[in-house]
Amino acid sequence: MNANQIINMIMRMVMRKAVNKGLxxxxxxxxxxxxxxxxxxxxxxxQARAGKQAAKRARQGMKIARRAGRM
Numbered sequence: 001m002n003a004n005q006i007i008n009m010i011m012r013m014v015m016r017k018a019v020n021k022g023l024x025x026x027x028x029x030x031x032x033x034x035x036x037x038x039x040x041x042x043x044x045x046x047q048a049r050a051g052k053q054a055a056k057r058a059r060q061g062m063k064i065a066r067r068a069g070r071m
Contacts, residue, residue: 016066020062020066024059027055027058027059
């Protein structure tokens with residue numbers, strides 16, 4: 001391995017971690033919109049719960065896609 005390959009490998013690792021953190025932060029932002037649990041009506045709580053579950057599934061799907069992309 002020459003120096004260029006090592007630098008490229010390290011840069012790919014850093015960029016992958018940065019992109020993954022950005023995706024996770026974005027999904028968390030979408031799922032956690034606004035009110036506290038006490039301020040929500042039962043319908044809003046149910047909708048928030050569904051949003052969190054959807055975000056969790058999206059996060060799992062992204063993880064699987066990242067694994068598949070490495071192969």
